[in-house]
Amino acid sequence: MNQMSIRIGIVGISGFGGGEALRLIAGHPSFELVYAAGEGSAGSKLIDHFPGLPEPLAELVIETWSPETLPAIDLLFASLPTGTSAEALARVPNHVKIVDIGGDHRYADGWAYGLADVWPELIRGQSRVANPGCFPAASQLALAPLLANNLIEPANIVIDAKTGISGAGRGGGGGFAYAASNENLVPYGLLQHVHMPEMVTTIERLSGGPATGLVFTPHLVPMTRGILVTLYCRGTTTTHACLDAARSYYAQSTFVRVTDNPPQTKWASGSNLAFVSYAADPARNLVIALGVVDNLGKGAAGQAVQNANLMCGLSETDGLQSMPIWP
Ligand SMILES: NC(=O)C1=CN([C@@H]2O[C@H](COP(=O)(O)OP(=O)(O)OC[C@H]3O[C@@H](n4cnc5c(N)ncnc54)[C@H](OP(=O)(O)O)[C@@H]3O)[C@@H](O)[C@H]2O)C=CC1
Ligand SMILES: CC(=O)N[C@@H](CCC(=O)OP(=O)(O)O)C(=O)O
Numbered sequence: 001m002n003q004m005s006i007r008i009g010i011v012g013i014s015g016f017g018g019g020e021a022l023r024l025i026a027g028h029p030s031f032e033l034v035y036a037a038g039e040g041s042a043g044s045k046l047i048d049h050f051p052g053l054p055e056p057l058a059e060l061v062i063e064t065w066s067p068e069t070l071p072a073i074d075l076l077f078a079s080l081p082t083g084t085s086a087e088a089l090a091r092v093p094n095h096v097k098i099v100d101i102g103g104d105h106r107y108a109d110g111w112a113y114g115l116a117d118v119w120p121e122l123i124r125g126q127s128r129v130a131n132p133g134c135f136p137a138a139s140q141l142a143l144a145p146l147l148a149n150n151l152i153e154p155a156n157i158v159i160d161a162k163t164g165i166s167g168a169g170r171g172g173g174g175g176f177a178y179a180a181s182n183e184n185l186v187p188y189g190l191l192q193h194v195h196m197p198e199m200v201t202t203i204e205r206l207s208g209g210p211a212t213g214l215v216f217t218p219h220l221v222p223m224t225r226g227i228l229v230t231l232y233c234r235g236t237t238t239t240h241a242c243l244d245a246a247r248s249y250y251a252q253s254t255f256v257r258v259t260d261n262p263p264q265t266k267w268a269s270g271s272n273l274a275f276v277s278y279a280a281d282p283a284r285n286l287v288i289a290l291g292v293v294d295n296l297g298k299g300a301a302g303q304a305v306q307n308a309n310l311m312c313g314l315s316e317t318d319g320l321q322s323m324p325i326w327p
Pocket of ligand 1: 011012013014015016017018037038039040041042065079080081082084101102103132133134166167168169170171295296299300
């Protein structure tokens with residue numbers, strides 16, 4: 001074992017989020033994966049799930065998830081179905097840091113909210129960090145510069161979102177099998193998606209005003225990875241002012257790119273990047289904000305590794321600097 005390495009565990013490693021965390025950790029200069037856990041996959045080797053994995057990681061055996069039998073690790077990535085992780089994670093010893101990629105601890109007491117490009121100082125050195133949901137990751141990064149500069153009304157935001165099918169996890173979330181998703185567009189979660197409360201809280205924190213009118217409608221589109229959010233907002237600003245505000249807001253951020261042209265999902269594929277852009281017409285009291293992320297990158301494992309870097313006092317870009325996949 002490398003003396004300088006930080007010992008890492010991943011629970012939920014056979015899933016899409018856990019698998020992407022594995023891919024990033026396998027290429028990380030300071031993280032060493034020493035513990036992999038799950039439920040149905042317990043007893044199998046990583047190579048049974050990830051045939052391209054190099055030795056010696058390929059031979060690591062997945063264990064049955066139990067906080068009581070954790071080996072000596074420094075940090076655990078939890079990538080479990082939302083609703084199933086809180087009770088077990090509460091039993092993880094305090095000296096083991098946790099990044100929860102699932103939804104059980106967002107804005108929960110004792111957990112920092114891991115919107116790493118907006119609030120890095122709230123994450124640095126923490127031991128319990130909740131990753132944002134994938135849609136909030138894209139939406140909040142596009143909104144933050146506008147809200148922080150009072151360019152839009154926080155109470156009047158409509159988010160129209162499109163996601164790739166991997167957002168529903170390896171099991172496809174029930175109705176998202178290939179034949180039902182291919183050549184099809186599927187709206188879902190109208191008025192009640194689980195990401196609403198998280199986005200309301202963030203909008204209110206950034207603006208200081210109520211986010212009472214938030215509307216959020218996700219759509220499943222037939223692609224594997226990627227999220228594009230189009231946000232319709234009220235404000236009498238200009239395109240130029242929005243772009244300027246965002247460039248200055250993200251001046252220190254490696255991972256958020258502000259573009260003149262509307263971003264596309266493939267721009268972020270396989271990376272921890274987020275792309276944001278804006279169009280505004282003051283005569284129509286209209287601001288359109290756009291955000292793009294890879295749901296498994298900035299939307300899940302990429303942001304989780306960025307958070308882990310901040311928690312461990314590393315450079316936040318460690319292990320995250322490879323280019324997106326194109327085409
Ligand atoms: N997919 C995405 O784009 C994003 C996902 N998320 C969140 O990340 C979490 C994981 O999602 P995702 O990877 O897509 O889901 P998957 O369905 O692909 O994977 C779920 C994982 O959880 C494990 N698991 C399920 N139940 C248990 C249990 N009782 N004990 C131990 N392990 C268990 C499974 O292991 P096994 O095979 O061994 O049973 C599997 O590895 C969810 O909370 C999801 O909402 C967040 C942002 C984006
Ligand atoms: C396509 C699809 O089903 N996507 C998921 C989002 C994945 C995610 O971010 O979920 P958590 O909040 O549980 O972490 C959904 O809409 O619920």
